[in-house]
Amino acid sequence: MGLKICAMLLASVLAATAFAQPVPQPVRFSVFGPKPIENLTFVPRANASPQPLQFYPTVRSARAEYRGPMPLRFTDSTSGAVVGEASIPAGMTEALLLFLPNPGSATAGGLRYQVAVLDDSAARHSSGGLAIINLSGLALSGTVNKENVTLQPGLNPALNVGRSAAITLKTQAKGRTYQSYAATAALKPGERALLILFPPFYQGSLEVQSRLLLDVPPGAAAAKKAEAPVKRE
Numbered sequence: 001m002g003l004k005i006c007a008m009l010l011a012s013v014l015a016a017t018a019f020a021q022p023v024p025q026p027v028r029f030s031v032f033g034p035k036p037i038e039n040l041t042f043v044p045r046a047n048a049s050p051q052p053l054q055f056y057p058t059v060r061s062a063r064a065e066y067r068g069p070m071p072l073r074f075t076d077s078t079s080g081a082v083v084g085e086a087s088i089p090a091g092m093t094e095a096l097l098l099f100l101p102n103p104g105s106a107t108a109g110g111l112r113y114q115v116a117v118l119d120d121s122a123a124r125h126s127s128g129g130l131a132i133i134n135l136s137g138l139a140l141s142g143t144v145n146k147e148n149v150t151l152q153p154g155l156n157p158a159l160n161v162g163r164s165a166a167i168t169l170k171t172q173a174k175g176r177t178y179q180s181y182a183a184t185a186a187l188k189p190g191e192r193a194l195l196i197l198f199p200p201f202y203q204g205s206l207e208v209q210s211r212l213l214l215d216v217p218p219g220a221a222a223a224k225k226a227e228a229p230v231k232r233e
Contacts, residue, residue, distance in 0.1 A: 027094070029097050030063050030064070032099070032211075034198055034209075036055035040055070040074055041053065060213055070087045076112075084113035084115045086115040086117050094122075099113045099114075100116070127191060127192050127216070128162050128191075129158040129159065129192045130185065130195065131195070132194075136180070142170050143167075144161060164185065164187065165184065179207075181197065181207070191215065196213070
């Protein structure tokens with residue numbers, strides 16, 4: 001049931017990129033999934049050898065670069081089968097690709113993974129920001145620090161939280177309110193946070209599963225270095 005809910009909610013994220021056009025400029029991307037995926041490769045450009053992608057359980061992958069037509073296809077290196085596709089919109093130069101198991105993969109021609117394309121640029125999600133992706137299937141609301149929030153399914157707008165975000169989220173069932181998530185995210189200087197909420201592990205539970213990804217926005221370190229004053233003798 002949980003995977004089906006994830007797939008339905010992920011469809012709303014995918015819809016915005018369903019009719020993406022070929023990307024003329026190179027695009028950089030990182031990948032993440034609720035469970036690390038092994039033997040995943042892609043071809044970074046025409047006539048290039050397949051390049052492996054390394055997934056990690058609690059952080060996004062290193063950034064890779066792709067230059068070519070859409071969709072970007074991902075292949076199982078052991079079987080040679082295409083297991084996922086991502087259509088990255090023209091103009092998006094930094095992306096986070098979120099891989100979720102596809103419940104429909106058992107049908108003829110079904111891909112093993114659905115891939116959501118998220119704008120990962122510093123302009124969309126800057127340092128000191130917290131963005132939440134609600135794939136839990138629950139109607140969640142609560143507070144982030146002192147700000148009231150009501151989460152929509154899929155990706156929610158980033159909130160400026162600075163160095164710390166105390167997050168409490170609740171849901172209602174049978175006329176009662178239950179706590180679904182509570183934690184504090186601590187950010188180092190220059191970092192941003194992405195909180196991904198998945199369906200509860202046990203059927204009937206209202207406590208969501210989660211992954212908190214911390215990183216520095218792409219290009220931020222280089223931009224900071226470029227803005228530093230030049231020391232003159």
